[in-house]
Amino acid sequence: MRKLLLFILNLSILIALTCNMALAADSTLNSTLQISLDETIKRALDTSEELKIRDQEINRSQGVYRETRSGMLPHLSAESTWSHNLEYPDKAASNYSDHEFNAGISASQVLWSFGKIAYAVSSAKKAVEASRFDKDAGKQEIIYAAKLSYYSSLLARNALSITEKSYANVLENKRLLGQRSYGGRSPKYEIIRMNAEVASRVPTVNEARTQFDAATETLRKVIDVNFDYKIELTGNFQEKYADFDYETLVMAMNEYEPSLQSFSKAIESAEEKVKSKYASFLPTLSAFASWSYLGGSNEHPFLNNDELDNYSLVGFKMSIPIWEGGEKQAQLSQSKADKEIAVLRKKQLGKNLLLELKKAHLEYEQYKNNFKANIDAVNLAEESFKQTQEMFASGQLSLTDLNDAELLLTNQRLNKETTLFNINVTLAKIEKLIVGQYDGQNSHKKS
Numbered sequence: 001m002r003k004l005l006l007f008i009l010n011l012s013i014l015i016a017l018t019c020n021m022a023l024a025a026d027s028t029l030n031s032t033l034q035i036s037l038d039e040t041i042k043r044a045l046d047t048s049e050e051l052k053i054r055d056q057e058i059n060r061s062q063g064v065y066r067e068t069r070s071g072m073l074p075h076l077s078a079e080s081t082w083s084h085n086l087e088y089p090d091k092a093a094s095n096y097s098d099h100e101f102n103a104g105i106s107a108s109q110v111l112w113s114f115g116k117i118a119y120a121v122s123s124a125k126k127a128v129e130a131s132r133f134d135k136d137a138g139k140q141e142i143i144y145a146a147k148l149s150y151y152s153s154l155l156a157r158n159a160l161s162i163t164e165k166s167y168a169n170v171l172e173n174k175r176l177l178g179q180r181s182y183g184g185r186s187p188k189y190e191i192i193r194m195n196a197e198v199a200s201r202v203p204t205v206n207e208a209r210t211q212f213d214a215a216t217e218t219l220r221k222v223i224d225v226n227f228d229y230k231i232e233l234t235g236n237f238q239e240k241y242a243d244f245d246y247e248t249l250v251m252a253m254n255e256y257e258p259s260l261q262s263f264s265k266a267i268e269s270a271e272e273k274v275k276s277k278y279a280s281f282l283p284t285l286s287a288f289a290s291w292s293y294l295g296g297s298n299e300h301p302f303l304n305n306d307e308l309d310n311y312s313l314v315g316f317k318m319s320i321p322i323w324e325g326g327e328k329q330a331q332l333s334q335s336k337a338d339k340e341i342a343v344l345r346k347k348q349l350g351k352n353l354l355l356e357l358k359k360a361h362l363e364y365e366q367y368k369n370n371f372k373a374n375i376d377a378v379n380l381a382e383e384s385f386k387q388t389q390e391m392f393a394s395g396q397l398s399l400t401d402l403n404d405a406e407l408l409l410t411n412q413r414l415n416k417e418t419t420l421f422n423i424n425v426t427l428a429k430i431e432k433l434i435v436g437q438y439d440g441q442n443s444h445k446k447s
Contacts, residue, residue: 031228031229031230032229032230032231032232033225033229033230033231033232034232034233034234035223035231035232035233035234036233036234036235037147037150037235040146040147040149040150040219040222040223041143041146041147043146043223043224043225044142044143044145044146044222044223045139045142045143045146047223047224048142050138050141050142051135051138051139051142054131054134054135054138054139055135057131057134057135058128058131058132058135060131061124061127061128061130061131062128064124064127065121065124065125065127065128067124068117068120068121068123068124069121069124071110071117071120071121072110072117072118072121073109074107074108074109075107075108075109076105076106076107077105077106077107078103078104078105078106079102079103079104079105079106080102080103080104081100081101081102081103082099082100082101082102083099083100083101084098084099084301085097085098085099085100096296097296097297097298098296098297098298098299099296099297099298099299099300099301100294100295100296101294101295101296101308102292102293102294103292103293103294104290104291104292104293104294104311105290105291106288106289106290106291107288107289107290108286108287108288108289109286109287109288110284110285110286111285111286111287111316112284112285113279113282113284113285114279114282114283114284115275115276115279116276116279116280116282116284117276118276119272119273119275119276119279120272120273120276122272123269123270123271123272123273123276124269126265126266126268126269126272127265127266127269129265130262130263130265130266130269131262133258133259133261133262133265134258134259134262136258136261136435137257137258137259137262139258140258140432140435141432143428143432144428144429144431144432145222146222146223147424147425147428148425148428149215149218149219149222150219150233150235151237151421151424151425151428152215152218152219152421153212153215153216153218153219153231153233154233154235154236154237154421155215155417155418155420155421156208156211156212156214156215156216157212157215157233158236158237158417159208159211159212159414159417160205160208160209160211160212162208162410162413162414162417163201163204163205163208163410164205164208165410165413166201166204166205166406166409166410167198167201167202167204167205169385169406169409169410170194170197170198170201170403170406171198172389173194173197173389173392173399173402173403173406174194174195174197174198176389176392176393176402177190177191177194177399179393190399193399193400193403194399197403216231219231237417237420237421237423237424241364241368241371241423241427244361244364244430246358246361249357249361249430249433249434250354250357252434252435252437253353253354253357253433253434254350255437256434256435256437257353257433257434257435258435259349259353260346260349260350260353263342263345263346263349264346266342266345266346267339267342267343267346270335270338270339270342271339273335273338273339274332274335274336274339276335277328277331277332277335278332280321280328280331280332281321281328283318283319283320283321284318284319285316285317285318286316286317286318286319287314287315287316287317288314288315288316288317289312289313289314289315290312290313291310291311291312292310292311292312293308293309293310293311294308294309294311295307295308295309353433356429356433357430357433357434360426360429360430360433361430363422363426364423364426364427364430367419367422367423367426368423370419371416371419371420371423374412374415374416374419375416377412377415377416378409378412378413378416381405381408381409381412381413382409384405384408384409385405385406385408385409388401388402388405388406389402389405
């Protein structure tokens with residue numbers, strides 16, 4: 001029996017160790033997070049505090065709407081009091097009792113206010129819609145920031161790869177120079193010059209790696225990823241881009257841009273509020289009703305049913321404002337000013353967004369044209385570098401020619417990646433302004 005218990009104990013320990021090793025291995029496998037552009041955007045939206053703040057602003061505006069709307073609905077209240085009159089003069093005995101009780105229900109309903117309440121409710125409802133558009137505007141800003149961070153990481157990653165290739169090319173050039181030296185054709189100054197070229201590439205590679213690490217950490221913050229995970233980008237810059245019609249872009253921006261839509265709703269809300277303030281100068285008609293169960297006694301602190309009586313009443317009330325010290329005039333003036341401010345803000349924003357769209361479109365077209373030239377430049381530089389290596393190996397060209405050809409290739413590759421980055425950033429800016437909507441003949445589809 002003792003041997004069996006020892007066997008079971010040893011087996012349990014073995015299973016536990018195996019499970020721990022498996023979990024550790026699984027943790028190691030999952031320590032690298034592969035992330036695409038779509039996943040970056042999704043994570044940025046899911047973890048954004050700004051969107052959560054916008055949600056609470058919508059909740060607040062909805063609360064204001066419900067509060068305002070309550071003025072259109074019946075108001076019902078109940079009240080109950082018991083009082084003990086400790087002392088009162090004899091001449092007031094007919095009006096007071098030692099013990100008094102009162103319980104009742106009252107109700108009121110506004111029947112007509114010439115639109116004061118209705119316009120206020122409509123204004124609050126428009127404000128809710130404006131807050132929803134504000135959230136959409138915040139969402140577009142987060143998407144744009146996520147794209148910018150992802151593209152920056154792509155650029156830094158590709159730049160690091162190019163500098164590493166440049167370093168490898170220089171090492172290959174050094175090998176070719178060594179082969180020439182065996183034949184006695186390379187003077188000492190060329191060997192020193194080659195070693196200097198190799199040494200100069202090391203800081204460039206290190207700087208590119210630092211830039212990539214910094215961009216990755218910025219991306220980590222945007223998507224809120226734990227530092228235990230290593231981030232690996234799965235995408236790359238695309239090679240083909242669509243054409244846009246500027247007039248169609250302007251139409252899409254005016255129709256879909258959420259900040260403009262928010263100001264439109266804010267203007268409508270302000271207009272309704274002005275109407276409500278005008279209506280506040282007019283009478284308000286309401287109905288009311290109440291029922292009470294009350295009575296008094298000089299003997300019992302808790303009254304008997306035969307000492308309590310029913311009282312009820314119904315009626316109408318008209319409230320006519322005559323003079324309130326200028327309060328309503330001041331409120332009307334404030335509402336008119338709020339409306340005018342909203343109109344001017346929208347006009348100001350429209351001009352700024354139109355300028356932003358125009359600049360983004362011009363830059364987008366320019367970068368696309370540059371990209372075509374970059375492709376040709378890289379292809380020619382690659383061909384030139386290969387030929388230069390061959391001619392250098394055969395002694396037809398100098399070391400300076402070889403280094404210049406390699407440097408030209410590296411610079412053209414970097415220029416191409418920079419252009420791709422600029423294209424995608426301006427494209428993201430255009431998509432932010434039109435909320436991804438485009439109905440032109442050259443629809444926004446990557447070919």
